[in-house]
Amino acid sequence: MDRGGDQLAGLTLDFIRSQLIRLEDTILFSLIERAQFPRLPTIYAPGAIIDKEVWTGSFMEWLLHEQECVHSKVRRYEAPDEHPFTSPLPPTILRPKHYPSLLHPCGKQINVNAAILAFYVTKAVPQLCREGDRGEMEEHYGSAATRDVECLQALSRRIHFGKYVAEVKFVGDEPTFRRLIAARDVHGLEAAITDAAVEQKVLLRLASKGRAYTGGDAKVDVDAVVEMYRELVIPLTKLVEVEYLLSRA
Amino acid sequence: MDRGGDQLAGLTLDFIRSQLIRLEDTILFSLIERAQFPRLPTIYAPGAIIDKEVWTGSFMEWLLHEQECVHSKVRRYEAPDEHPFTSPLPPTILRPKHYPSLLHPCGKQINVNAAILAFYVTKAVPQLCREGDRGEMEEHYGSAATRDVECLQALSRRIHFGKYVAEVKFVGDEPTFRRLIAARDVHGLEAAITDAAVEQKVLLRLASKGRAYTGGDAKVDVDAVVEMYRELVIPLTKLVEVEYLLSRA
Secondary structure, eight states, X not given: OOOTTHHHHOSOHHHHHHHHHHHHHHHHHHHHHHTXXXXXXXXXXXXXXXXXXXXXXXXXXXXXXXXXXXXXXXXXXXXXXXXXXXXXXXXXXXXXXXXXXXXXXXXXXXXXHHHHHHHXXXXXXXXXXXXXXXXXXXXXXXXXXXXXXXXXXXXXXXXXXXXXXXXXXXXXXXXXXXXXXXXXXXXXXXXXXXXXXXXXXXXXXHHHHHHHHTSSSOOOOHHHHHHHIIIIIHXXXXXXXXXHHHXXX | OOOTTHHHHOSOHHHHHHHHHHHHHHHHHHHHHHTTSOOOGGGGSTTSSSOXXXXXXXXXXXXXXXXXXXXXXXXXXXXXXXXOSSSOOOOOSSOOOOOOOSSOGGGGGOOOHHHHHHHIIIIIHHXXXXXXXXXXXXXXXXXXXXXXXXXXXXXXXXXXXXXXXXXXXXHHTHHHHHHHHHTTOHHHHHHHHOOHHHHHHHHHHHHHHHHHHTSSSOOOOHHHHHHHIIIIIHHHHHHHHHHHHHHHO
């Protein structure tokens, strides 16, 4: 799947930032598509739509798992920048292939999807989607859950890109990072990877794109998207960076 | 899945047009996402990626079928405005439900997806996507094909909405349409359903949205999108309208 182009451009902070910036558009498009539909709490409630004998999770999680099974068959989760939400997943139907990665091998184990999923369902959807009338609910279950899967996959990709960011920062100042890692200094690592000016720029650019994309017939609450970046995307990306660095040593 | 909201707003031309206009954004977003990746002719060549004993079609068609199998399990293709590209598809895992439709029962049989798929693969992708370097090919197979599926599903939904357009036009002038249908007057029907001013407005609005959505980091050849509407979307929508009317009698 999307490889982040490890071997194409090498691993520079500029290249990684260009990927992160492009992912903002994918995330915005996915959220705009989801926001067409009401919140639909039923699709997130285990047992509410699919019988518990068939699947113990929610309808949306069932769709997410089915989707991941399909993508697993075409090797999506063998790529170093892709992380599944569900398991177990079936093996690939394709010929085996080695995906080179510029990340430290420890990197693949770090997966914050559970936190992404929990935040998305409990905080992002209620802020991004309208409540909806009782009558229009059921017909949108599939459409909304399909969009949820796309939003979650785009968010996961964006947040786990933190591994690449961390790797580049590590290589850029190895002595400092080795010292902080050896001391298990989480606060020091957080401080070393944080660039408040860049974070502010991300939020401003996101708001500007959001306004451009919703000027016509497509709609989403741009403030809610910015809020989601501030509360979910940026903190979890930093968590991924710190965890990656701590496990890297 | 997306129901077009039959029973919500009733079936007015204004309501249908609002759905068609909103689908323009979905189509644009999907095409912008696809245009991130090269053309990748290999994913459209039967046998090139998946062994012919496993699947006789192309890699992209395999992904499309797998996707439709998942969606079929949650009743997508029982909705009157959804049409699968592939078959056979598995039954639903959900409780049975009757989807009311304001279309004539003849409508469900009309399916122009084969024509959409052929045009999309042979004309739209070569126009919308860059050629790509040899080295970056394989890693994008899954990403590109996933986007293809999204483009095809959005195009299919837009084009088959022609059934609703035709139904509203039929109800609006039943004597004229009954006469043309009885005479099997295809040219007369085409003339009766064509509104050149509306078609022009669609193309202009599409170009304007396309420019707004590609002003930042997302990119697509807006002229190529407009061309695809002119050559594929508008003519096939009209074909659906005429076929629906002819079979309606």
